[in-house]
Amino acid sequence: MITSKMTEAFKSFEGGLFSSVEKADVGEGVVKLLEDGATLMCWADPFYPDPVTPPHVAEATANAILSGLGTHYTAPIGNRELKVEIANRLESFNGISVSDPQRNILITPGSDSGLFYAMLPFIENGDEVMITDPSYPNNFQNTQILGGVIVRVPLSADNDWQLDISEFEKRVTGKTKMVVLTNPNNPTTTVYSRKCCEALAAFVIRHDLVLVIDQAFETPVFDGLEMVTMASLPGMWERTLTVFSLSKGMGLSGYRVGYIVADDKVIDKLYGAAVTVLGATNTAAQIGAIAALKDDRFLEDYYKIHLQRRDTVFELLRDIPGVKMKKSESGFLSWVDISALGTSSEIVSYLIREAKVVVNGGENYGKQGEGYIRIVHGVLKNSEPWEDCIRRIRRALLGLSGR
Numbered sequence: 001m002i003t004s005k006m007t008e009a010f011k012s013f014e015g016g017l018f019s020s021v022e023k024a025d026v027g028e029g030v031v032k033l034l035e036d037g038a039t040l041m042c043w044a045d046p047f048y049p050d051p052v053t054p055p056h057v058a059e060a061t062a063n064a065i066l067s068g069l070g071t072h073y074t075a076p077i078g079n080r081e082l083k084v085e086i087a088n089r090l091e092s093f094n095g096i097s098v099s100d101p102q103r104n105i106l107i108t109p110g111s112d113s114g115l116f117y118a119m120l121p122f123i124e125n126g127d128e129v130m131i132t133d134p135s136y137p138n139n140f141q142n143t144q145i146l147g148g149v150i151v152r153v154p155l156s157a158d159n160d161w162q163l164d165i166s167e168f169e170k171r172v173t174g175k176t177k178m179v180v181l182t183n184p185n186n187p188t189t190t191v192y193s194r195k196c197c198e199a200l201a202a203f204v205i206r207h208d209l210v211l212v213i214d215q216a217f218e219t220p221v222f223d224g225l226e227m228v229t230m231a232s233l234p235g236m237w238e239r240t241l242t243v244f245s246l247s248k249g250m251g252l253s254g255y256r257v258g259y260i261v262a263d264d265k266v267i268d269k270l271y272g273a274a275v276t277v278l279g280a281t282n283t284a285a286q287i288g289a290i291a292a293l294k295d296d297r298f299l300e301d302y303y304k305i306h307l308q309r310r311d312t313v314f315e316l317l318r319d320i321p322g323v324k325m326k327k328s329e330s331g332f333l334s335w336v337d338i339s340a341l342g343t344s345s346e347i348v349s350y351l352i353r354e355a356k357v358v359v360n361g362g363e364n365y366g367k368q369g370e371g372y373i374r375i376v377h378g379v380l381k382n383s384e385p386w387e388d389c390i391r392r393i394r395r396a397l398l399g400l401s402g403r
Contacts (some may be wrong), residue, residue, distance in 0.1 A: 001028060003215065004191045006347055007145075007147075009145045009147070010145070012144075012220070013285060014278075025130050030042065030043070030358065033352065033358050034185070034212075036131070037356060038352060038356045038357065038358050038388050039356060039357050039375075039379070039380070039385075040358050040376075040379060041357050041358060041375050041376045041377065041379055041389060042358045042360045042376060043376060043379070044186070044248065044253075044331075044332070044333065044352050044361055044378070045247070045253040045254075045376075046248065046253065046302070046379075047251060047378065047379060047381045047399070048253075048380075049379075050216045050381035050382065051379055052322065052383075053251075053252070053288075054292065054298040056291050057252070057288045057292045058288070058293045059291075060287050060288050060290065060291035061067070061116075061255075061284050061285065061287060061288035062163075063284065063287075064284040065284050068149065068395040070282075070283050070284035071282070072283060073280045073283065074107075074280050074281065074283045074286055075280065076274040076275040076278060076279060076280045077106055077107065077271050077274050077334075078106060078108075078259070078281060078286065079107060079283075079287070079336045080101075080103065080106025080337040081148070082107060082287075082289055082290050082293075083102060083107070083177065083259075084295065085289075085290055085293035085294060086105055086259055086261075087101035087104075088243075088293070089293060090261065092098075092216075093193075094218075094231075094232060094268075095229055095232040096229060096232050096237075096261065098261065100264070103267060103268075104261055104262065104263070104264055104267055105259055105261055105267070106260045106262075106267055106271065106274065107257065107258075107281045108243075108257075108258045108259060108278055109244050109256045109258070109278060109281045109282065110135075110245065110247065110257065110258045110279060110395075111214060111243050111244065111245035111247065111258035112138060112214045112258075113258070113278055114243040114244075114258040114259065114260050115139075115142060115214050116138070116142050116145075117179065117260065117270065117274075117277055117278060118241040118243055118260055118262075119142050119143070119146060119178070119212055121269055121270070121279065122177060122178055122210050123143065123144070123146040123147065123148040123178065124146075124147060124148075124149070125147035125148075126148075126175060126285055127147075127148045127175060127176075127177040127178070127282070128149045128151050128173060128175045128176040128177060128180075129143045129148045129149065129150060129178045129180055129316065130151045130153050130168060130171060130176060130178070130179045130180070131143065131150060131152060131153065131179075131180045131181075131366075132151040132152075132153050132154075132155050132163070132181060132182075132185065132366075133155065133344060133365075133366035133367055133369075134155065134156050134184065134188060134362065134365035134366040134369040134372075135180075135181075135182055135186070135365060135366055136182045136186045136187075136214060137364050138187075139180045139182065139214070139288075140366070142180075143241045148177075149175070151176065152173050152366060152367060153167050153168055154368050155185075155188070155190075155368060156368075157337070160187040160190065161185060161190040162192060162196050163189060163199065163200055165196075165197040165199040165202075168200070168203050168322075169223055172203075172207055176207060176209060176210060177209065177210060178212060179200070179203075179204055179209055179210070179211050180213075180214075181200070181211065181212075181213045181230070182213070182214040182215075182216070182217075183197075183214075183215060183218075183227075183228075183230070183311070183389040184217045184218065184329060184330035185399060186217055186331070186333065186365075187333060187360070187365045187372070187374040188335045189217075189328040189329045189331055189333050189334075189335060190329055191221050191226070191227060191329045191330050191349075193226075194228050196241045197228040197230055197233065198233060200230070201234075201235065201236050203295050203345070204236070204239060205235050205236075207238070208209075210239055210240075210241070210243070211230060211236065211240045212222070212240075212243070213230050213231075213240060213242050213243065213387065214243045215229065215242060215243065215244050215245075216243070216244070216245035216247065216248050217248050217330055217331040217364055218249065218299075218330075219242065219249030219299065219330075220249060220299075220303045220306050220307070220326070220331065220332075221329065221330045222310065222327075222329060222330065223327075223329065225329055225330075227330075228379075229242065229249060230242070231261065231262075238263050240262065241260055241261075241262045241266060241314075242260070242262065243258060243259075243260055244258060244260075244261065244287055245257075245258045246258065246292065248331065249302070250292050250296070250299065252289065252292060253301060255282070255288060255289060256281070256282060256285060257285050257286060257289045258283060276399050284400065306332045306378055308376065309378065310327060310328045310332070310334070311327070312377075312390065313334045313377045313390055314326075314327050314328075314374065316391065316394050317334070317390075317393070317394060320394065320397045320401055321340075321402075322340035322341040322401045323337065323338055323340075323341070323397060323401070324335060324336075324340075325337060325383075326338040327360055330379070332376060332378025333375065333376055333377065334374070334375040335362075335372055335373075335374055336372060336373050336374075337371060338372065338373055338397070339371030339372070340372075341397065341400050341401060343363075343370065343371070344361035344362040344370055344371060344373055345361050345362045345363065347359075347361075347373055347393045347400075348360070348361045348373060348393055350396065350400060351373075351393060351397075354392075354396040354399065354400075355386070355389075355392035355396040356392065357374075357389050357392055357393055359375045359393075360371045360373060360374035361373060361374075362375075363376060375393070377390070
């Protein structure tokens with residue numbers, strides 16, 4: 001078979017055509033579950049599948065299509081006006097003043113492609129990449145595809161899933177080239193404290209490493225916690241590539257608009273291969289993104305909804321015997337310890353059967369994720385069917401706990 005000629009990384013991948021794949025965004029397994037009437041609480045797509053596009057964003061997008069502009073390419077490096085609006089957000093929210101939006105920002109077709117592209121120029125066969133565990137699965141898979149060596153840095157519930165720099169120091173070698181971090185963390189929702197971020201910055205500088213950081217879930221953040229942008233810390237701008245997304249906080253997942261922010265010496269290299277690796281981000285989607293950034297008052301309502309849902313999930317699940325959890329710190333996810341009831345895979349399958357709800361198994365997020373499930377509680381716009389889903393999960397887990 002021609003597959004025998006593939007790289008070792010791709011030889012190990014499975015897409016669900018010849019085997020069962022539990023990862024929610026691989027293959028057609030989720031599509032089949034939808035057809036069977038299951039509710040998806042496994043895709044981090046705000047309010048899926050209900051329509052929620054803010055009217056002014058939808059109007060701008062539609063006008064771009066109807067005018068004919070949407071038929072044509074935008075430059076592969078991105079819409080110039082969109083970069084200006086992003087620069088305004090970087091200064092007001094992230095504490096970064098870019099010297100020139102046209103020199104420090106690259107628009108990407110979503111943050112997944114942006115994350116891969118940010119890692120691509122640096123990782124060669126044998127380079128070691130330090131990745132917190134648990135963490136976003138793409139952090140591991142990208143490293144594997146590029147031929148790098150995954151170095152897992154364990155996080156612990158006993159430390160509230162915060163960074164422990166001593167764990168990084170134990171694992172750094174002469175082959176270490178990069179640290180990849182997701183902040184806030186997906187799946188644990190942890191917002192890394194300023195103390196942890198400063199300690200990581202010192203570690204990265206001390207060992208002359210590259211930092212690639214994914215901030216897709218930087219909004220919303222709850223309970224007055226501070227969201228620290230690593231690139232804003234002293235000495236980090238020159239060695240950090242930050243990947244952002246409009247999919248999560250703004251609920252524009254289908255628009256597929258993300259962006260990379262970095263020093264212009266780095267961005268220049270990324271510009272050079274952007275058309276080859278990324279292509280151009282959707283023209284109409286970028287125009288819709290401009291409208292969203294110019295008037296983001298709709299985020300106030302989103303924040304209230306996500307906060308209320310976070311609290312409701314916590315209240316409904318925290319007292320179930322065999323279940324342990326803490327309130328989410330960010331986003332629209334809940335990270336739930338079900339290890340007393342079964343393995344992650346067993347509980348995912350059980351909830352599909354008994355509650356008709358699809359959640360994520362924690363093992364997909366790293367070795368430290370076994371015994372956990374990730375619930376995307378930011379789905380569905382209407383609160384009544386949404387709460388019914390959470391109550392079905394509660395009843396199912398109570399029944400399992402009782403047995």
